[in-house]
Structure formats: structure tokens, C-alpha cells
Amino acid sequence: MIALTLPAQDGGSFNPPSVTSHLAPFFTIGGFEFTKQMALVLLSVVIIAWFFVAAARKGQLVPGRLQFVGEMGYGFVRNSVAKDVIGAKDFKKYVPLLFSLFFFILLNNLYGTIPWIQLPSFSHVTGAYFLALLVYVVWIGVGIKVNGLRYFKLAVVPSGVPWYILPLVVPIEIISNFVVRPMTHSLRLFATMLAGHLIVLIAGSGIEFLIAQESWLLKGTSILVLAGATAMYMLEALIMVLQAYVFVLLTAIYIEGAVHADSH
Numbered sequence: 309m310i311a312l313t314l315p316a317q318d319g320g321s322f323n324p325p326s327v328t329s330h331l332a333p334f335f336t337i338g339g340f341e342f343t344k345q346m347a348l349v350l351l352s353v354v355i356i357a358w359f360f361v362a363a364a365r366k367g368q369l370v371p372g373r374l375q376f377v378g379e380m381g382y383g384f385v386r387n388s389v390a391k392d393v394i395g396a397k398d399f400k401k402y403v404p405l406l407f408s409l410f411f412f413i414l415l416n417n418l419y420g421t422i423p424w425i426q427l428p429s430f431s432h433v434t435g436a437y438f439l440a441l442l443v444y445v446v447w448i449g450v451g452i453k454v455n456g457l458r459y460f461k462l463a464v465v466p467s468g469v470p471w472y473i474l475p476l477v478v479p480i481e482i483i484s485n486f487v488v489r490p491m492t493h494s495l496r497l498f499a500t501m502l503a504g505h506l507i508v509l510i511a512g513s514g515i516e517f518l519i520a521q522e523s524w525l526l527k528g529t530s531i532l533v534l535a536g537a538t539a540m541y542m543l544e545a546l547i548m549v550l551q552a553y554v555f556v557l558l559t560a561i562y563i564e565g566a567v568h569a570d571s572h
Contacts, residue, residue: 393560417548440494451566462569504544511537
């Protein structure tokens with residue numbers, strides 16, 4: 309990444325952010341770098357565990373606020389994602405995975421809306437790759453467990469397709485299901501988090517740059533940049549929630565396809 313230094317009218321300089329601005333390590337031990345993302349991921353595990361343990365501790369018939377929020381979150385994943393997508397017969401065993409993924413991704417995304425943190429953990433691609441790989445192993449494992457090795461045939465040979473078209477269709481299905489699917493599953497989450505983070509970062513740096521100028525006209529334009537940055541901030545918060553939902557929804561769809569491969 310090329311570092312740029314822009315001159316300011318007051319004789320100073322301004323260093324704009326780059327793609328690697330959010331990757332600086334907290335500390336380094338030997339060759340290991342402990343980054344801000346790692347700290348946030350570990351913190352998210354503690355927060356999620358504490359919250360749901362606290363929400364379920366009393367288990368009152370008439371729930372308090374904490375229990376109500378916890379039950380509402382669990383019910384959303386259980387009923388609106390797992391049950392609706394996978395089916396009432398088979399969904400229960402996959403609820404813990406979907407529930408954990410949803411709130412883990414949601415909290416790590418929402419870090420980007422918190423002042424002084426403002427860094428979604430999945431703006432680094434490694435975390436997104438890991439989750440997509442986990443889901444990849446799970447749904448293939450489910451397909452083999454339910455259908456045996458016949459699952460691979462069911463996954464790449466669509467029913468009802470004439471035999472003379474199969475040489476064209478099968479390679480496309482292999483690439484689509486076993487190569488493109490996990491790549492898009494991870495990159496969708498990573499790309500949206502990185503893009504939103506950089507837009508807000510650049511807008512904030514732009515405000516800083518404009519305020520540092522001697523011209524009052526340029527100082528005034530920082531208000532317009534602030535208004536745009538606020539709008540982007542709110543849009544990014546919405547996208548953070550939607551991406552957590554989309555990732556878990558696609559996970560449920562992949563599992564459903566593996567469970568019911570012989571009926572597709």
C-alpha cells in the first residue's frame with residue numbers, strides 16, 4: 309500500500325487512511341501479532357456467553373427485560389431461520405449452530421458502530437474464511453451422514469436433466485456447489501464489512517482534513533461531509549445486521565439442501 313501525504317494549507321500535512329489502517333497489531337510476541345480484531349473476537353465470546361447465561365438464569369414464567377430479549381433473539385433464529393428453512397422435522401439439532409453464528413457475527417459486525425472501537429471484526433477476511441469453512445464442513449458432513457456418499461451425486465446431478473446435457477451441467481454444479489458457494493459465503497460478509505468501514509473511516513478523515521484548512525469555506529464543507537458520513541453510518545449499521553442474517557440464512561439453506569438432497 310502506497311502511503312500518501314497531502315499538504316494542508318496551514319503548512320502541515322495529512323495522512324489519509326489506507327486499507328491496512330485497521331490492521332496494526334496491539335503487540336507482537338516473536339512472529340505472532342495480536343491484533344485489534346483478535347481482541348474483539350475474544351471479547352464477543354465473553355459478552356455473548358455472559359448475556360445469554362444471565363438471561364436464562366432465573367427462567368421466570370413472566371420474563372424480565374433481559375430474559376425477554378434473550379428469548380426473542382433465540383426464538384427469531386429458531387423459528388424464523390432454522391424451522392422455516394430446514395423444516396419442522398429436522399431443524400432442532402441445527403439450532404445451536406445457527407444461533408451461535410448469528411449472534412457471534414452480529415456482535416462482531418456491530419463493533420463498527422461503537423465509538424472508539426468502530427472496527428467490525430470481519431473487515432479482516434481471515435475470520436470470514438474461517439466461518440465459511442466451518443459451515444462448508446458442516447453441510448457436507450450432514451449430507452454424507454444423511455445420504456451416505458451418494459450425497460455427492462445428488463449434489464451435482466440435478467433430477468430430471470436429460471443424460472446428454474449432464475456433461476455440461478455436472479461440472480457447473482461441482483464448481484457452483486463446492487467452490488463458488490463457500491467463496492461467496494465468506495467474501496459477501498468480508499467485502500461489505502470492509503467497504504462500509506473504509507467509507508466511514510475516509511469520511512471521518514476527510515472531516516479532519518477540511519477542519520484543519522485555513523479557508524473557512526473548506527471548514528464549512530466539513531458539515532456536508534459530516535451529514536453524508538452520518539447517513540452512511542446508519543446505512544452501515546443496517547447492513548451489519550442484515551449480513552449476520554444473510555450469512556445464517558444461507559447456512560440454513562445449505563444444511564437444508566444437504567438434509568433433503570434426495571428430494572431436490
